[in-house]
Amino acid sequence: MAKELIKGNEAVIKGALLAGCDAYFGYPITPASEIAHAAAKYFPLAGKVFLQGESEVASIQMCYGAAGTGIRVMTASSGPGLSLKQEGISYSAGSELPIVIVDIVRGGPGLGNIAPEQSDYNQMVKGGGHGNYKLLVLAPNSAQEMCDFTMLAFELADKYRNPVVVLTDGFNGQMMEPVDFPEPVKTKPDKTDWAVMGNAKTRKNLINSIYLDPEEMERHNIKLQKKYAEMEKNEIRFEEYKLNDAEVVGVAYGTVSRVMSSAIDEARKKGIKAGMLRPITLFPFPKPKFLELAESSTVKAFTVIEMSNGQMVDDVRLVVEGRKPVYFYGRMGGVVPKVSEIVEQFEKALK
């Protein structure tokens, strides 16, 4: 039975171990705690390190240390915890450390609540910490993708020497679905050219984000920007649903994209030609596809639906640049938009 009915949060940890994750450092928070529970259970069985840090601030720094030694490492949390982790995330981006960070978003701001929201888009996709950095952000919408994207996140983190985020809402973390688990990853990349492993071979290496000389700091920044441009070139991922003849393009990620796909089926029963573009990578954002749709003669409007005050919609508007109207509808506080609400928004967009 490589297939199991499992919560998205637990699928993250099984996926992580199958991807060769060596260590987990984290701090409990609802609705992400099952990730820590599963890590605490399975990591020791696999001869790997699980440690509950004293805080989110410390946990991400433990990841910094572990990643700097060249191993695969992860942490997970939810909004308030991610706010605290931003310090370490900025340092990790600056020092170019591959760390996988899972964010199971809850309601905010402040303590908010534990219901599902998508209000961490800005802090994870736009860079919630200081400095000129980007994180590669993957947005799963099923338990299967919680496993698959966690595994992919480790690969991409190593490929680009950059923190990679798996961003989803509380619903997707708590939902159970059948998941097919793959075989464990057999080979991991050699990192002896940069990591500090406490051996002769890596003795001359340095993990560092300080460049006192402005010119040197700028050179480092330019190098980082080139890396982000590479990500934009190579790593864009999205899913299309009934876009061929769509007059209104629905845009959603995570749980909302699931609800939206049902809404599109409903809308089409009513004769509304709706389709969906679901960004899977939130950075890099699927700009070329949006541009293509914005310039298509069939498409009349975009309707962005989020469980937030409208964060991803900014990115859509930046690409569409007024070529077509971009409408937004959001629910907050943990309210999941209903199929009927989304259908209504499609109707409005075409009026």
Place this chain on the structure above:
Amino acid sequence: MAQLKNVLEKPSSFYDVFLRKPDKYQQDTHYCPGCGHGILHKLIAEAIDDFGIADRTIMISPVGCSVFVYYYFDTGNFQVAHGRAPAVATGIKRNHPDSIVISYQGDGDLGAIGGNNILQAANRGESITVFFVNNAIYGMTGGQMAPTTLLGQKTMTSPYGRKATWEGYPLKVSELLSTLEAPVYIERVALTYGKELMKARKAVRKAIQTQIDGKGFSLVEALSMCPSGWRKTPVDAKKWVKEEMEKTFPLGVYKDITAEREKGSWDRRFEEVPLDKYHELLGLTGKAKEIGGDMSKVEEKYRNPEFLIAGFGGQGVLLLGKALAETGMRHNWNSTWIPSYGPEMRGGTANCHVKISDKKIGSPVVDNPDVLIVLNQPSLDKFEKDLKPGGLLIYNTTMIHKKPTRTDIDILPMPASEMADKLGSLRVANMVIIGAIIEKTKLFDLDVVFDTLNNIVSHKKFIPMNIDAINKGIEYVKNYKG
């Protein structure tokens, strides 16, 4: 003579030329004349040389004047965020138990912003060595107050002198940490004169040796001079350490249980587990009964059904849903289960949504269920209106006395809790209802349902009772004349 040579020679674990230093003075340090950092650096470097551990050593540079430790040490190097060195050290050491991890921190870094990080790392007994330089001031940022600034001491941010009633007392880190059980060795030394320096040298070596021996956490607090920050000459600065700082921060050993600790007793090592064992340890190798279900043979109103199940937390609502979702999966269909989660589950009402389909499931949210199962009155009151016209309502008459009011739905009242109680446990009320669902909908193969119990019932000894309960539910529907 040998000793003199030792004093004058550059340890080999220092770089000959400081190529990482971005100015042209690459054979001088960036420290001010009379600063204590250089002395401590040298004591550490000599120890690394003498123990022959340069390859294994990883130095952690903090934020503060010693931010550039990595300019000088020819070892592995990390530069880290302000105060976080003990957390970073934890991440390194836990994964590389053979490395020698040295966290080098100042008083602002360790005592203020990283206060909790050092406390917790010490309390976990991380097998690392911490060198804590206490010069009672923030040097790098321009002479501000440190947690260790003396009472009455004037700094840029305590221009009228530190007052206990305003800024609190100087923080005594060695005293504080030595109250913890885990640390093995804590000593305070001074980087001043001959006798004190010899003690400092000994302490540095002991703290590193302790880590080599795998005995856990050690810390050496070094009182150090900051002539620039203090606006004193190097000579006066040394005197001030001796005459003023040592009064507040007495030198000496605060904790030493190195003799009692066995070698390697605080090393954390794990056995490598071969990859071919992974599926087994992740619980993915169990054999479960699966069949290919045929949704087209199911009565139309129950085809690709959507369930909403609600009741009190503790009535097995979530488990009921899981059983349906897992059984659906074992018929080779797609299924989703989402719970209400968090505080709601603890004592209040709980509900879950289940969808089973032979197609890809879009929204996992059930707004209008085909089958509504309610185990208590508030759930009936809340969800009755949402059931699809013609849908099936199963309600627990033991707990619900106000009857449903809709007339456009199929209603199955059943005393589920009472039936369960007769079987021996109220907890199997959910299974009685599963029996009813099986009989009403004809969705599932009964053998698959029974086999599913192996996965979802946590205590195997209760499986027979659960099977009885399912059978009772089936029987109830067969005999029900509504």
